[in-house]
Amino acid sequence: MTELSIKIKIGNREYPMKVAASEEATIREAGKKINEKLKSFQDQFGIDDKQDLLAMVAIDSFVEKLRAMELRQTTDEVAMDQISKLNRLVSAEL
Secondary structure, eight states, rough: OOOEEEEEEEEEEEEEEEEEEEGGHHHHHHHHHHHHHHHHHHHHOOOOOOHHHHHHHHHHHHHHHHHHHHHHHHHHHHHHHHHHHEEEEEEEEE
């Protein structure tokens, strides 16, 4: 596994990181999205304090993650239910 030394700028600070080469694009994209959310919250709420903005971004991001996890769980349950129904239909015909 090849590691790269990169710097990600979030807000007004640069953060040096060592990342797997295969993860570089994902990490850079994450940094870009964080900065977009920071700017959005700053514009929306008129907040300049970077710590407050970062906290808001963290909360917003985790809420999105939890919602996605709930949706995936529901989707998995529906898929398993459908597979079970199909399995019963096939078994009944055999």
